[in-house]
Amino acid sequence: MVNYRYLGNSGFKVSEITFGNWVTHASQVENDAAIATVHRALDLGITSFDTADTYANTAAEVVLGEALKGQRRESLEIFTKVYWPIGPMGPNDQGLSRKHILEGINGSLRRLGVDYVDLFQAHRYDYETPLEETMQAFADVVRQGKALYIGVSEWTAEQLREGHRLATELGVQLVSNQPQYSALWRVIEDRIVPTSEELGISQIVFSPMAQGVLSGKYLPGQPVPAGSRATDEKSGAAFIKRFLKDEVLEAVQRLKPVADEAGLTLPQLAIAWVLQNPNVSAALVGASRPEQLDDTVKASGVRLDADAMAAIDAALSGVAETDPEKTYEVSPKGRPGE
Numbered sequence: 001m002v003n004y005r006y007l008g009n010s011g012f013k014v015s016e017i018t019f020g021n022w023v024t025h026a027s028q029v030e031n032d033a034a035i036a037t038v039h040r041a042l043d044l045g046i047t048s049f050d051t052a053d054t055y056a057n058t059a060a061e062v063v064l065g066e067a068l069k070g071q072r073r074e075s076l077e078i079f080t081k082v083y084w085p086i087g088p089m090g091p092n093d094q095g096l097s098r099k100h101i102l103e104g105i106n107g108s109l110r111r112l113g114v115d116y117v118d119l120f121q122a123h124r125y126d127y128e129t130p131l132e133e134t135m136q137a138f139a140d141v142v143r144q145g146k147a148l149y150i151g152v153s154e155w156t157a158e159q160l161r162e163g164h165r166l167a168t169e170l171g172v173q174l175v176s177n178q179p180q181y182s183a184l185w186r187v188i189e190d191r192i193v194p195t196s197e198e199l200g201i202s203q204i205v206f207s208p209m210a211q212g213v214l215s216g217k218y219l220p221g222q223p224v225p226a227g228s229r230a231t232d233e234k235s236g237a238a239f240i241k242r243f244l245k246d247e248v249l250e251a252v253q254r255l256k257p258v259a260d261e262a263g264l265t266l267p268q269l270a271i272a273w274v275l276q277n278p279n280v281s282a283a284l285v286g287a288s289r290p291e292q293l294d295d296t297v298k299a300s301g302v303r304l305d306a307d308a309m310a311a312i313d314a315a316l317s318g319v320a321e322t323d324p325e326k327t328y329e330v331s332p333k334g335r336p337g338e
Contacts, residue, residue, distance in 0.1 A: 001045035002300045005281040008175030009200030012118070012149060014077050016275055017300050018048040019293075020206060020284035021060050031063055033289065038067035040290035044297045048077040050178075050204065050284055052123055053108050054084035061111035069113060076118075079204070080108045081153060081178075083123035084336055095335050096126035101137040105146050120147035121178060125159050125331040135163060139170040151176035151204070154330040157195040164199045174201060176281065179327075181205035182214060183273045183316055184243060184252075190324035193279045202281035205274050209285075211240040213252060214270035220249040247319055254315035262308050264299070271299035273312060 004013040019041045021034070038049070051064050061080065068076060082104035085094040092099050105120060120141055126134060138150045152163060155177055167174040177196060179188045181203065188203065196203065209215055218224060224244065243249075252266075259269040271283050287293045304312075 002047075002297055006202070007119070007149065007204075007281050008173065008202045010149060010173055010175045012077075012175065014048040014204075014282050015046050015300075016282050017046055017271070017297050018050055018077075018079075018204065018282040018284050019046050020050040020286050021064055022052070022055050022206070022284075022286060031066070034063050035067040037287050037290045037293065038064065040293050041287075042071065044293055045300075046293070046297065047075060048079070048282060050079040051112075052081035052084070052121075053086050053104055053111075054081070054123065058086055058107065058111055061108055065112040065114070073114060078112065078114060078117045079119040079121060079151070080112065080117050081121040081123035082108070083126065083153075091335070096122055096129045096134040096137075098133055098137040101134065101141065105141050109146060116145055117147050119149050119151050119176065121151040121153050121176070122155070123153050124336075125152070125155050126335075127331065127333050128335055131159075131162060132166060135166040135170060139167070139172045142172045149173050149175045151178060153178035154180070154327070156327050157191040160192070160195055160199065160201060164201065174199075176202050176204050178204045178206060178284075180207045181274055181277075181280070182208050182210040183270060183312055184210040184214065184248065184320050186320055186322045187324055187326040189277075189322065192324075192327060193277065197279050203277070203279050204282045204284060205280055206284045207239075208274045208283040209267055209270045210243050213240065213243040213248065214255070214266060216252055216256065216266040218244060218249055218252075220246040220253070245319075251316050251319045255312060258308055258311045258315065261311075262302075262304060264302065265295055267296055268299040268302070269304075269312075271296055272302040272304055273309075275299065275302070276304055276309065 002015045002017045005016045007014050049064060051061050053061060082101055083096055087093045141147045150172060160177060164174050181188055255266060259266050274280050274283050285296050
């Protein structure tokens with residue numbers, strides 16, 4: 001079964017393998033298969049589920065709500081997010097204004113079919129809204145009982161520090177950041193992680209397998225496999241292109257003996273690697289078929305020894321991105337839909 005970890009300095013625990021439904025539900029995967037995959041996740045001990053209002057323009061929340069219908073609400077940890085344009089994508093259908101945050105949480109609760117979410121996250125930083133307005137609105141959502149904790153996604157170290165200060169003044173808990181993190185994308189290690197450790201904020205990391213590249217299925221000098229994420233514009237094809245270079249794919253193949261020595265598959269090794277970071281509370285995994293989860297959940301509880309960690313570093317030396325300046329390039333400087 002899947003292990004649990006505390007989220008930030010709170011008493012709230014989440015499953016260290018968390019199911020995320022970006023680019024799958026209501027997009028890449030038919031609803032019946034999506035629901036079956038969620039049910040398989042529950043069978044395997046995954047109780048934490050991450051979504052966002054923007055996924056499939058709100059439809060992914062509907063699918064997840066349908067999949068979780070009938071489950072004991074208290075036994076689930078449900079996360080969602082607000083920021084990116086939704087609906088008709090008008091000027092107030094986006095960002096982190098008070099208007100959009102309060103309307104956003106009400107819409108998410110309606111679509112998910114629940115009275116509250118456990119974690120409500122700012123999906124990016126909004127440079128066009130005063131941070132005081134954003135944090136006050138999040139605090140009000142918590143006080144209304146519509147969310148228990150608040151988190152953010154892809155904020156810089158400075159933004160985390162200021163957001164944490166305001167949250168503390170408002171009497172609410174900012175417990176998490178959701179960045180991209182994998183053995184190939186390590187930009188949070190220099191500034192985000194030390195700042196978060198100081199403030200009592202955990203990472204819930206997405207793309208721990210670098211969009212599937214760390215699974216080893218993409219081979220140097222070969223065309224991408226038919227039906228893979230790299231061929232589907234709706235499923236992150238543009239996002240994965242940065243990793244589809246022969247020198248990167250050759251480095252990934254050098255991980256195979258490391259995985260074999262540890263008794264793991266390459267996907268298990270990739271997920272286990274991010275979970276070795278003590279500031280990581282959960283690795284987000286997706287699946288288009290239920291049986292895919294049977295493999296990935298076996299990364300829970302794995303402890304990689306120093307030799308294995310060093311071998312991974314050596315294999316990926318020169319191709320893993322570590323530049324902390326990349327953390328400043330994620331949030332749009334203006335409203336994303338304008």
